Each structure stands twice: as structure tokens, then as C-alpha cells.
Amino acid sequence: NAGVTQTPKFRVLKTGQSMTLLCAQDMNHEYMYWYRQDPGMGLRLIHYSVGEGTTAKGEVPDGYNVSRLKKQNFLLGLESAAPSQTSVYFCASSRQGPYEQYFGPGTRLTVT
Amino acid sequence: GEDVEQSLFLSVREGDSSVINCTYTDSSSTYLYWYKQEPGAGLQLLTYIFSNMDMKQDQRLTVLLNKKDKHLSLRIADTQTGDSAIYFCALAGGTSYGKLTFGQGTILTVHP
Numbered sequence: 001n002a003g004v005t006q007t008p009k010f011r012v013l014k015t016g017q018s019m020t021l022l023c024a025q026d027m028n029h030e031y032m033y034w035y036r037q038d039p040g041m042g043l044r045l046i047h048y049s050v051g052e053g054t055t056a057k058g059e060v061p062d063g064y065n066v067s068r069l070k071k072q073n074f075l076l077g078l079e080s081a082a083p084s085q086t087s088v089y090f091c092a093s094s095r096q097g098p099y100e101q102y103f104g105p106g107t108r109l110t111v112t
Numbered sequence: 113g114e115d116v117e118q119s120l121f122l123s124v125r126e127g128d129s130s131v132i133n134c135t136y137t138d139s140s141s142t143y144l145y146w147y148k149q150e151p152g153a154g155l156q157l158l159t160y161i162f163s164n165m166d167m168k169q170d171q172r173l174t175v176l177l178n179k180k181d182k183h184l185s186l187r188i189a190d191t192q193t194g195d196s197a198i199y200f201c202a203l204a205g206g207t208s209y210g211k212l213t214f215g216q217g218t219i220l221t222v223h224p
Contacts, residue, residue, distance in 0.1 A: 033212075035214075040120065042200060042216040042217050044214075048211060099204075103147075103155040103156070106152075106154050
């Protein structure tokens with residue numbers, strides 16, 4: 001039982017490049033979330049999903065897209081990376097909202 | 113939307129008690145959580161309290177909830193150097209059902 005895993009752990013992009021972050025959970029959770037963490041700002045919700053095939057916008061969705069084609073996976077895409085998207089990205093899942101969320105180890109993304 | 117505020121830094125001596133405070137605006141929050149983040153890691157749930165409770169004790173951890181003042185605190189007894197981390201309060205339910213709203217995090221430093 002791996003819990004929540006994230007791929008990759010680190011990435012450096014040039015401005016304008018695209019990439020996809022993968023989150024996987026093996027707990028059969030319905031809800032999945034993508035957050036970004038910036039110094040002094042806590043975690044801010046980017047997008048979330050309340051079940052397979054559903055997605056919804058969070059607090060800071062601009063510049064990101066998501067997909068939840070399979071229940072266990074939640075993908076976060078950056079179509080055209082910008083330096084303002086330099087951050088640490090965390091994925092989380094929960095059996096339902098608003099119960100306990102389980103977090104992945106994070107992906108550190110740098111956009112130059 | 114929900115506002116959740118925490119002080120950014122707390123420094124204590126090993127063996128003393130630590131008290132980390134959190135204030136919030138949404139009185140309809142139903143679940144209130146404390147998460148711990150160690151350097152380079154994801155967030156780990158420490159404890160939580162339901163909004164119909166005033167206090168919860170879990171080994172060295174005591175959570176106090178003052179609904180009238182919208183104030184949540186986490187007390188760590190006999191603080192150890194291994195408790196050095198960032199502590200986040202997070203609220204769920206009410207107007208943010210299905211999503212957690214995080215405070216900025218309090219960096220706890222424990223000196224020997």
C-alpha cells in the first residue's frame with residue numbers, strides 16, 4: 001500500500017514548455033486534489049476532483065489543466081509554463097470531502 | 113472565502129510546551145485539522161477536532177477550540193527536537209465543503 005505517489009519529484013522547465021504531473025493513489029479514494037505551496041502562503045488549491053471523470057476549479061486554477069480518467073490517477077498539466085509557476089506541488093486524496101486528506105511527497109518545479 | 117491565519121514562527125526550548133495558534137473566519141467549518149510538514153516531505157495529519165468539541169487530547173498533543181472567538185490551538189507537551197517542522201491548521205466543511213483551506217503554516221524550531 002503505497003498511499004499517494006507523485007511523479008516526477010523534481011523538474012526544471014524553460015518558460016513556454018509544457019509538462020504533466022502524475023498523481024496516483026491506491027486507497028480507492030473518491031476525492032483528489034492538487035495544491036501548490038509557496039513560502040509564507042500555505043497550500044493553495046489549484047483543482048480538485050470528486051470522482052472519476054469529474055474536475056473542478058480551486059482557488060488558483062489559471063495556467064493549469066487537470067484530468068481524472070481513472071479513479072486512481074489525477075493529472076496536472078501546464079500547457080505553457082511561466083516563472084510564476086515555480087513552486088512545490090502536492091497531490092492529496094480523501095475518501096470523501098471533507099475527511100482526512102492524504103498527501104503525496106510533492107514535486108518541486110522550477111521554471112526558468 | 114475562508115480566511116485562516118497563523119503566526120509564521122515559534123521558537124521553544126526542548127522539554128518546554130509549544131502552543132501554535134490559528135484563527136479563522138468561517139464559523140460553519142465542521143472539521144478542523146492540524147497537519148505537520150517535515151523538511152522536504154508532504155503533509156502528515158497530526159490530529160483533528162470536530163466543531164462540536166472544545167478539546168481533544170492525543171498523547172502529547174492537545175487541541176483547543178474556541179468557537180466564539182474562532183480560535184484553534186495546538187499544544188505540544190514536552191517538545192522534542194524531532195517536533196521541529198511546519199504546522200498547518202486546515203478547515204473543512206461549511207462554505208468550503210469538500211476542500212481544505214490552509215493557514216500559512218507556523219515554523220516551529222526546537223532548541224536543545
